[in-house]
Amino acid sequence: MTEKLTVARNADVLVVTLAREDKRNAIDLEMWQALERALQQAGREDDLRALVVRGQGPIFCAGIDVSSFFKLAEHYGQQWAARMRTITADFQAVLNRLESLPLPTLALLHGSCLGLGLELALACDFRLAVAGTRLALPEVRLGLVPDVGGSTRLTRLLGPARAKEMVMLAAEVDAGQAWQWGLVNEVIEPGQQEQVLTRWLERLRAGAPLAQAAAKQVIDGLFDTRRGLELEGWAQAGLVRSEDFTEAVQSFLQKRKAEFQGR
Numbered sequence: 001m002t003e004k005l006t007v008a009r010n011a012d013v014l015v016v017t018l019a020r021e022d023k024r025n026a027i028d029l030e031m032w033q034a035l036e037r038a039l040q041q042a043g044r045e046d047d048l049r050a051l052v053v054r055g056q057g058p059i060f061c062a063g064i065d066v067s068s069f070f071k072l073a074e075h076y077g078q079q080w081a082a083r084m085r086t087i088t089a090d091f092q093a094v095l096n097r098l099e100s101l102p103l104p105t106l107a108l109l110h111g112s113c114l115g116l117g118l119e120l121a122l123a124c125d126f127r128l129a130v131a132g133t134r135l136a137l138p139e140v141r142l143g144l145v146p147d148v149g150g151s152t153r154l155t156r157l158l159g160p161a162r163a164k165e166m167v168m169l170a171a172e173v174d175a176g177q178a179w180q181w182g183l184v185n186e187v188i189e190p191g192q193q194e195q196v197l198t199r200w201l202e203r204l205r206a207g208a209p210l211a212q213a214a215a216k217q218v219i220d221g222l223f224d225t226r227r228g229l230e231l232e233g234w235a236q237a238g239l240v241r242s243e244d245f246t247e248a249v250q251s252f253l254q255k256r257k258a259e260f261q262g263r
Contacts, residue, residue: 005034006056007041012049013201014042018117021057026065027116029075035120036094042101050204051101052197053124054108060133061117066142066252084240088233091148095123096229099149099220102213104204108197109133109175109184119150122157125216127184128196129175135183136172142252143245143260147236152228157182 004020016038018025027035042051055061072080076087098105098120107113107121110130118135121127129135137146137154145151146167155163158181165171178184188196204212239245244260251258 004028004031005038007038009045012047012205014038014045014048014051016042016051016053018053018055018061023065024059024062024112025055025057025117026062027120028065028068029071032091032094036097039094039097039101042103043097048103049209050103050201051098051105052108053105053120055110055117057111059111060107060109060113061115061120062112063115063117063138066249069249081241084237085233088147088236092229092233095119095149098123099153099225102216103209104212104216106197106200108193109135110193115139115146115150116148119146119148119153122153123149126200127178128186128188128193128200129178129184130188130190130193131175132190133175133178134172135175135178136170137166138170138172140168140170141248141258143242143248143258144239145232145235147232149225149229149232151232152225154183155228156223156225 004018006017006019008015008017016035018027018031020026020028020031042048072087076083080087104126105124106126106128107124108128109121110133112134113121113129114134114136115138118137137150139146139150146154151163151167154166158166162181166173173181173183175184175187179187186196186200243263244258247260248258
């Protein structure tokens with residue numbers, strides 16, 4: 001893979017680890033492409049019973065690497081902002097692949113799980129969070145919306161009111177609140193991650209793989225995720241060309257408060 005993301009098979013479990021610790025596991029284009037290759041590998045592996053996504057170092061993921069916006073030109077051309085619908089679709093395709101894997105997927109969260117990192121976790125079937133973990137979708141502070149399934153999958157989990165609170169207000173919740181809302185499946189005491197993960201894997205192994213895959217497809221099929229993803233792409237395509245987005249990126253890099261003008 002890449003030094004930014006590692007993939008290891010542990011018996012019948014594939015473990016994908018975000019390994020960009022020096023950048024708080026912030027996701028750049030190279031790391032995202034490595035994730036896509038890891039998911040392709042998961043689809044080819046025989047006799048897998050689960051896939052686990054986790055983060056190396058003190059936090060799970062700080063979200064997208066804001067500086068990676070400037071590298072989009074290298075991949076999509078200088079007029080990348082005009083191609084935002086294509087870029088969004090490419091990013092969404094990776095998490096759609098994760099969501100559609102026929103095996104159970106678990107995200108093991110700790111420290112912070114923000115932005116694109118939370119969107120990654122939302123595409124998994126189960127989320128286990130260490131007590132004190134902070135979860136948030138802060139995209140509106142960059143003049144954007146969560147467009148890699150975050151708005152869609154979060155609303156599916158929490159309902160419109162809570163989703164609006166997290167998306168429109170960039171509200172941050174800790175693991176305990178996230179569990180009460182149904183955003184995470186279990187809160188883990190610090191130091192107990194491996195024991196709890198092992199217990200969940202054993203519970204999954206107790207079920208029939210074909211039945212679990214069918215149940216997953218039926219449950220996910222009850223919701224029109226595709227329509228939500230299309231709306232996310234439509235919204236982001238306009239926002240990324242706004243003056244507010246430019247101001248947000250500049251203020252972030254200059255470490256100052258953004259002054260939004262609504263245009």
